[in-house]
Amino acid sequence: MAVLHRLFRAARVSLSHPPSHPRGRPELRRCFHHGTSFEQSNSKASDVLRSCSTTLNDSPLFSMSPAVFGVLFSVGVAAYADSDEANYKSSSPIDPPQHSSSVPADPPPNYADIAKKERARIQELIQSKGSQYGSCPRFNVSVRGQKITLKFQVPSTCEVAQLIANIGSQLGVKVSDRTGGSDMILRAWDSPVAWQITLRSVEKKKEQGASEDDSDEDLCILIFGSLLNSDKVEVEYIKKGSLTTEEREAFVSALQVAGTKPGQNKESGRARDTSMDKTISQLESMGVRIYGVNKPLGDDSVDEISWDNIAGYDQQKREIEDTILMALHSPEVYDDIVRGTRSKFESNRPRAVLFEGPPGTGKTSCARVIANQAGIPLLYVPLEAVMSKYYGESERLLGAVFSQANELSDGGAIIFLDEIDAFAISRDSEMHEATRRVLSVLLRQIDGFEQDKKVVVIAATNRKQDLDPALISRFDSMIMFGLPDLQTRQEIIAQYAKQLSKPELVQLAQATEAMSGRDTRDVCQGAERTWASKLIRRAKAIGLEQQQVTLPPIQEYLESAEARRRALRSVAEQREHNLAARSKKPLLDFE
Numbered sequence: 001m002a003v004l005h006r007l008f009r010a011a012r013v014s015l016s017h018p019p020s021h022p023r024g025r026p027e028l029r030r031c032f033h034h035g036t037s038f039e040q041s042n043s044k045a046s047d048v049l050r051s052c053s054t055t056l057n058d059s060p061l062f063s064m065s066p067a068v069f070g071v072l073f074s075v076g077v078a079a080y081a082d083s084d085e086a087n088y089k090s091s092s093p094i095d096p097p098q099h100s101s102s103v104p105a106d107p108p109p110n111y112a113d114i115a116k117k118e119r120a121r122i123q124e125l126i127q128s129k130g131s132q133y134g135s136c137p138r139f140n141v142s143v144r145g146q147k148i149t150l151k152f153q154v155p156s157t158c159e160v161a162q163l164i165a166n167i168g169s170q171l172g173v174k175v176s177d178r179t180g181g182s183d184m185i186l187r188a189w190d191s192p193v194a195w196q197i198t199l200r201s202v203e204k205k206k207e208q209g210a211s212e213d214d215s216d217e218d219l220c221i222l223i224f225g226s227l228l229n230s231d232k233v234e235v236e237y238i239k240k241g242s243l244t245t246e247e248r249e250a251f252v253s254a255l256q257v258a259g260t261k262p263g264q265n266k267e268s269g270r271a272r273d274t275s276m277d278k279t280i281s282q283l284e285s286m287g288v289r290i291y292g293v294n295k296p297l298g299d300d301s302v303d304e305i306s307w308d309n310i311a312g313y314d315q316q317k318r319e320i321e322d323t324i325l326m327a328l329h330s331p332e333v334y335d336d337i338v339r340g341t342r343s344k345f346e347s348n349r350p351r352a353v354l355f356e357g358p359p360g361t362g363k364t365s366c367a368r369v370i371a372n373q374a375g376i377p378l379l380y381v382p383l384e385a386v387m388s389k390y391y392g393e394s395e396r397l398l399g400a401v402f403s404q405a406n407e408l409s410d411g412g413a414i415i416f417l418d419e420i421d422a423f424a425i426s427r428d429s430e431m432h433e434a435t436r437r438v439l440s441v442l443l444r445q446i447d448g449f450e451q452d453k454k455v456v457v458i459a460a461t462n463r464k465q466d467l468d469p470a471l472i473s474r475f476d477s478m479i480m481f482g483l484p485d486l487q488t489r490q491e492i493i494a495q496y497a498k499q500l501s502k503p504e505l506v507q508l509a510q511a512t513e514a515m516s517g518r519d520t521r522d523v524c525q526g527a528e529r530t531w532a533s534k535l536i537r538r539a540k541a542i543g544l545e546q547q548q549v550t551l552p553p554i555q556e557y558l559e560s561a562e563a564r565r566r567a568l569r570s571v572a573e574q575r576e577h578n579l580a581a582r583s584k585k586p587l588l589d590f591e
């Protein structure tokens, strides 16, 4: 506030000097408009401020403007957060004074009504453009004095430069005689606490010539970033009265650009989205599951999985980052090295990685984290999506997965082939022939990736020893997922039974020795279920309508672990028995 008081004093001083420019610069005036509530609560001071803005450029204060503006902006933004449509009435103190003559003056426009209609029109336009719910950032329409403001926050996934280019090309003066594009006047401020850009049409300025009197009637677009309070950039359209159709279109277009996720090609617009949708539905109809596309921003769905969800396995996480994620994020580093080392350029970025390890050790879970972190789609291809009993069909399906992965995204894609061992082994001779053909398609695809495409294959298997050596030799890296050790089991249990004390976690980790992450999770789930049924039975037995819910004690978990161990032992015994029976059968059975 001290800075503001200093500013008022300086403003009064500057007012006492005749301004060298009759109206001052509009952009300075606008920066003061930003502090709406400040104007509302202190209309006298705001008058001074508005007058001050007409002279600031020519006063000594101008030299310290960045810092002053920064303070004013942050005050303005904080004040704006409190002002919404409910504040329409409070804006009256700064409305122009009504005529007191006996001739009845025109009733003042109802700005609240205009704002309401504007919101409805924009919502209609968004829908008519086929934007899905949640795919655009939320916007806010409010009234400031005699002006309507439309505002939205730019998600961190949107590039501000691209947004500015979009606004410029939508609203600027077209420059068709050059290389296309359009012109707009851009003014910018930068201070230690905030930065701001205003955009204005060149045409309007030309029409008005040297005079900028009516500039307040024009659309002004602020793009504002506070460096202190929030990491979000805000876009604000300010206009006296309603937007024109063109301006409304431009606002919706900016909203759509802001809502576009990286990796989605914004230039080719809806035509491309449609072709992407077609590719996705073709893949999905084959049984391929696709992660990492078409998820609305801010959608924290269950697919959102991060390294934190996978306890332990630090070495494996590190290897995945080194071999897969880094190459996807910074391919240029890999390419530059190759340019310096090889006589003939060929990419050394990893194309195929093998995840090997017993069932339930987190291989598929890691692939899903990769899909989230890589920012490119991951195609999860279960065995049944490609294996077909019809002659030639399996090879065709696998080939289709690869060609559609290349079409799905310019940024590349990850193909996750689960249970890859099924492509390489089979005891059934007819099936064996089919798998052999599928395998040869797979080998050709891994060999034949185009250099500029960023398609990476991740294959998972429980039986690496059964894989075809030709396939194994094509993996750039093999990451082993072993059974979790005591410490890792403890961490997994802590994710599924957080109420247990440290000694109890250790006790349960000891009781789950040689179990996988999936088994350990299932032990905890089993304990929860039996405990729930016990509570319900107990409540019924004593005639209680509502049972007070308590959490399962360690004993419940230990019993569940024991039950799981018995079940696993019986499955293992059954498997051994089957193997022994098979080995007794003659190899050539003519019956």
Ligand SMILES: Nc1ncnc2c1ncn2[C@@H]1O[C@H](COP(=O)(O)OP(=O)(O)OP(=O)(O)O)[C@@H](O)[C@H]1O
Pocket: 309, 310, 311, 312, 313, 357, 358, 359, 360, 361, 362, 363, 364, 365, 366, 460, 461, 462, 481, 492, 495, 516, 517, 518, 519, 521
């Ligand atoms: N390290 C871990 N931390 C937490 N949960 C785990 C961990 N490992 C496995 N799980 C749990 O086990 C489930 C199964 O893991 P996942 O499907 O990733 O195993 P997998 O190695 O792909 O198994 P499979 O070889 O049978 O396909 C996961 O959804 C998760 O709930």
Ligand SMILES: [Mg+2]
Pocket: 363, 364, 365, 418, 460
């Ligand atoms: Mg799996």
